[in-house]
Amino acid sequence: MPAPIEFSPEYVAEHSPREERLYESFLKSGEPYKTLYRKAFHVSAKDGYVADPADAPSDGQVPGLDLADDSLYYNTGGSARAYWSGYRLPVPEKDIRHLRRDLREWGYCLIDAALSSEQLQRMKQRLDEQAAGERLAGVASFMGTPPRPDEEISSTQFVHTLINKGRQFVECVEHDPAGVQAGPVIEQLLNETMGRNFLMSCFIAIITNKNNMPQGLHQDQAIAPFQDPAAPFTVNTMFILDDMGEHNGGTLVVPGSHRILSEAGSGNAPDEPLPPAINLEAPAGTVMIFEGRLLHGTGVNKSDTSRTILVMNSVKPFMRQQELHMLSAAPEILENASDKLLYRLGAKVFGLGGVEGAWNGDFQVDQRLRLERGEYVRIGELSPNSSLEELSRDYGYRYSDSGYKQRDHQPGTDKSVAARLKDAGRGWHMDDAYFPRRPKEEDK
Numbered sequence: 441m442p443a444p445i446e447f448s449p450e451y452v453a454e455h456s457p458r459e460e461r462l463y464e465s466f467l468k469s470g471e472p473y474k475t476l477y478r479k480a481f482h483v484s485a486k487d488g489y490v491a492d493p494a495d496a497p498s499d500g501q502v503p504g505l506d507l508a509d510d511s512l513y514y515n516t517g518g519s520a521r522a523y524w525s526g527y528r529l530p531v532p533e534k535d536i537r538h539l540r541r542d543l544r545e546w547g548y549c550l551i552d553a554a555l556s557s558e559q560l561q562r563m564k565q566r567l568d569e570q571a572a573g574e575r576l577a578g579v580a581s582f583m584g585t586p587p588r589p590d591e592e593i594s595s596t597q598f599v600h601t602l603i604n605k606g607r608q609f610v611e612c613v614e615h616d617p618a619g620v621q622a623g624p625v626i627e628q629l630l631n632e633t634m635g636r637n638f639l640m641s642c643f644i645a646i647i648t649n650k651n652n653m654p655q656g657l658h659q660d661q662a663i664a665p666f667q668d669p670a671a672p673f674t675v676n677t678m679f680i681l682d683d684m685g686e687h688n689g690g691t692l693v694v695p696g697s698h699r700i701l702s703e704a705g706s707g708n709a710p711d712e713p714l715p716p717a718i719n720l721e722a723p724a725g726t727v728m729i730f731e732g733r734l735l736h737g738t739g740v741n742k743s744d745t746s747r748t749i750l751v752m753n754s755v756k757p758f759m760r761q762q763e764l765h766m767l768s769a770a771p772e773i774l775e776n777a778s779d780k781l782l783y784r785l786g787a788k789v790f791g792l793g794g795v796e797g798a799w800n801g802d803f804q805v806d807q808r809l810r811l812e813r814g815e816y817v818r819i820g821e822l823s824p825n826s827s828l829e830e831l832s833r834d835y836g837y838r839y840s841d842s843g844y845k846q847r848d849h850q851p852g853t854d855k856s857v858a859a860r861l862k863d864a865g866r867g868w869h870m871d872d873a874y875f876p877r878r879p880k881e882e883d884k
Contacts, residue, residue, distance in 0.1 A: 465707070466665070466706065466707040467665070467707075469665075469707040469708070471704075471707055471708055471709050472659075472662075472667070472701050472704065472708075472709060472710065473658075473662070474709065475709040475710060476488060476489045476490075476656075476657060476714075476735070477489060477490045477656065481713050482513070482713045482714045482715075482716070483520075483523060483713055483714065483715050483716045484510070484511060484512075484513060484516075484519050484520045484523065484716035484717075485511070485512070485513040485714075485716065485717070486509070486511035486512060487512060487513075488513070489513050489656055489657035489694075489714075489717070489735065489737075490656035490657070491504075491505070491512070491513075491514060491586075491653060491654050491656070493505075493586075493588065493589050493653070502588070502651045503588050503589045503590040504588040504589045504590075504653055505588070505651060505653065505740065507740065507742065513654075513657065513692070513716065513717050514654040514689075514692065514717070514739055514740050516686055516692070516716065516717060516718050516719045516739075517686050519716070520716035520717065520718060521686075521718070523715060523716050524695070524715075524716070524718055527695070529546065529695055529718070530542040530546055530548060530549050530550050530695075531550060532550040532551065532552030532553075532722055532723070532726050533549070533550065533551070533552055534551070534552050534553065534622075534625075536625050536628065536629070539551060539625065539629065539729070540629065540632070543629065543633070543729060543730075543731065545696070546695045546696055547693075547695065547696060547697065547698035547699070547730060547731050547733065547734035548693060548695075548728055548729065548730035548731070548734055549629075549728070549729050549730075550720075550722050550726050550727075550728050551622045551625060551626065551726060551727040551728075551729070552726060553621075553622075553725055553726070554620060554621065554622035554625075554626070554679070554725065554726060554727035555620055555621065555622075555679065555725040555727070556621045556725075557725070559608070559619065559620060559621060559725075560681065560724055560725040562608060563606075563608050563609075563619075563679070563681060563750075564681045564682075564724075564748070566605070566606040566608065566609075567599065567606075567645050567681065567748060567750070568748075570599055570605050570606070570645075571597055571599050571645065571647055571748075574597075574599065575597070580597055581597065581598040581599070581600060582594045582595065582596060582597055582598070583596065583598050584596045584598055584646060584655065584738060585648070585652050585653045585654065585655050585738050586653045587653065588651070588652075588653055594652070594653070595648075595649045595650075595651075595652045595653075596646060596647065596648050596649070596652050596738065597645075597646075597647040597649075598644050598645065598646055598647075599644060599645035599647070600642075600644050600763070600768075601643075601644075601763060601765075601768045601769070602643045602644065602645065602750065603643060603765075603769060603773055603781075603785075604768070604769065604770045604773060607619075609643060609750075610773070610777075610781060611623075612643070612677075612679070612750075612752065613640050613643060613752065613781055613784050613785075614778060614780050614781050614784070615627035620679070620727070622727055626677055626727060626729065629675075629729055630675055630677070630729075630754055631876075633671065633672060633675050633731060634672075634673075634674075634675055634754055634755075634756065635756070636876035637757050637783075637876050638675075638754045638755065638756065638757065638784075639754065639755055639756075639757050639759075639761055639783075639784055639785075639786050640752060640753070640754055640761070640765075640784040640785060640786075641674070641753040641754060641755040641759070641761040641762045641763065642751075642752070642753050642761065642762040642763040643750065643751075643752040643753075643763075644750070644751055645748060645749070645750050645751075646738065646748070646749050646750075646751060647746050647747070647748045648688075648689055648738055648739075648741040648746065648747050649741060649746050650741055650742070650743065650744055650745075650746075651740065651741065651742065652689070652738070652740060652741055653740070654689070654692065654737060654738060654739055654740050655692075655737030655738040656737060657692060657694065657717060657735040657736060657737045658735065658736070658737060659701065659732060659733055659734065659735060660674050660676060660732040660736075660753060661673055661674040661732030661733060664759075665706060665707065666706045667701055667702045667703075667704060667705055667706045667708075667733070668702060668706075668733075669699070669702040669703050669705075672698070672731035672732045672733050673732060673755065673756050673759070674731070674732030674753060674754065674755050674756075674759075675729065675730070675731050675732060675753075675754050676728075676729070676730050676731075676732070676751055676752065676753050676754070677727060677728075677729055677751070677752040677754070678691070678727065678728040678729075678730065678749050678750065678751050678752075679727055679749060679750040679751075679752075680722050680723075680724055680725065680726045680727065680728065680749055681724055681748040681749060681750065682724050682745075682746075682747045682748055682749075683722075683723050683724050684719075684720060684721065684722055684724075684747060684749075685719060685720075685721040685722075686719040686721070686739075687742055687743050688741045688742065688743040688745070688747045689719065689738065689739030689740045689741035689742065689747060690719040690720040690721055690722070690739055690747075691719070691720045691728070691736055691737070691738065691739060691749070692717045692718070692719060692720075692736060692737045692738070692739045693717060693718060693720060693730065693734060693735065693736045694714055694715055694716070694717050694718075694734070694735040694736075695715065695718065696715065697714060697715075697733070697734055697735040698731055698733035698734045698735075699733075700712075700714060701733060701735070702733050714735070717735070717737075719739050757790070757792070758792060761786055765785040765786055765787070766785065766786065766787060766804055766808050767808070769785060769808075771808075771809055771812050774787070774805050774808060774809065775805075775809070775868070777805075779870055779873035779874065779875045780875045782803060782805065782870070782873075782875075783874075783875035783876065784875075787803050787804050787805055787808075788801065788802070788803050788804075788874070788875070789801075789802060789804060795807045795836070795840070796818065796819060796836065796837050796840070797837070797842070798837060798840035798841065798842045798843065800841075800842055801841065801874070802840050802841040802842055803841060803868075803869070803870055803873075804840075805868045805870075806836075806839045806840065806867040806868040806869070807836055807839070807840060809867070809868060810836055810839065810867070811836075815834070815836075816836040817833050817834055817835050817836055818835070818836065819835050819837055828854070828856055828857065831854055831857045832856075832857050832860045832861070838861070839866065839867040839868075841869065844866050844869070847861065
């Protein structure tokens with residue numbers, strides 16, 4: 441019997457004119473980027489908040505760039521600096537009350553001496569060695585900023601999956617003062633902006649070299665086309681490993697843009713031109729926290745030495761993480777991880793991100809380790825006629841938290857199968873560890 445005519449592709453197409461499609465204008469609006477990249481609109485951004493190499497003078501000193509034009513968003517030393525001269529923009533602070541004020545008002549704050557001198561030296565040395573090693577091995581990742589017209593690839597190097605590349609990076613994810621002395625302050629501010637159950641989306645290093653192309657200014661949470669004035673749903677923690685400023689392309693930000701864009705609303709353009717960008721100025725060892733609604737991007741490093749930052753992005757637990765940690769993390773990292781680290785990596789899941797139905801507060805570590813060893817057996821087609829061997833296979837689900845807890849309480853397990861499984865040991869487990877901890881009564 442043929443399917444109803446209403447289900448045919450032809451009928452569906454005929455009765456789906458553009459003007460009747462649900463949320464068509466919102467999904468196709470292209471905002472706020474259509475306006476952000478608009479020419480001759482924003483202050484000190486003649487060509488908008490994006491650099492097109494074709495706009496640079498052909499006889500310029502650096503291909504693709506014009507470092508003398510004060511009206512381009514990535515040149516911040518002239519009129520842009522003058523614009524902001526009467527404002528009190530964030531400066532490095534230690535007091536959480538001041539940091540909270542800056543984060544709320546400007547969309548970012550700067551934590552002074554967040555890394556001790558010893559922590560900074562140790563982190564800088566480890567990162568420099570890692571980046572050099574990846575270049576020597578031919579596995580360095582060059583991305584994030586477009587290549588100049590005279591380059592084949594970007595001159596900006598990324599170092600990914602830092603949790604595999606040094607113990608101190610793990611300590612940063614855990615906000616352990618052993619690795620970052622301002623850890624308790626960072627974690628408190630993230631708890632306040634994201635909620636205690638945030639996840640770590642990615643943790644990367646970004647190394648800019650001389651005369652790199654700048655990034656177009658963007659919001660990190662713009663992967664979802666929503667502008668919410670209530671609160672951000674991503675927040676970044678940036679570890680500054682070299683003194684930064686206008687001279688070496690300190691991170692470009694538009695202070696207060698988190699409010700301007702969110703107040704315009706989802707799918708809408710801001711009514712007024714946005715203020716100019718600034719290059720962030722801060723000494724090495726500072727940590728910057730900035731929320732996902734803030735316009736920012738990599739600046740142009742005009743100095744002769746590289747500039748290095750680390751960026752850790754945090755997201756709500758219902759969001760997909762940028763790094764698929766449960767594949768990227770080295771097995772020894774997972775085997776020795778604390779419950780806090782595992783939670784931040786997304787290894788403990790509540791309704792989203794499970795494996796074969798193990799998603800009710802289960803850790804996914806055993807599944808990952810069994811896959812690594814080639815030992816994970818998926819549950820395929822079974823029936824009452826399946827053989828004892830098929831029913832008794834060493835299915836990976838048996839070793840999940842859910843499978844293990846339910847094993848001895850299954851109502852219909854074949855007696856022969858149960859007998860075979862009686863002495864089966866449990867694999868990796870955390871004894872019901874849970875993070876984030878429930879707040880103490882005095883915290884409520």
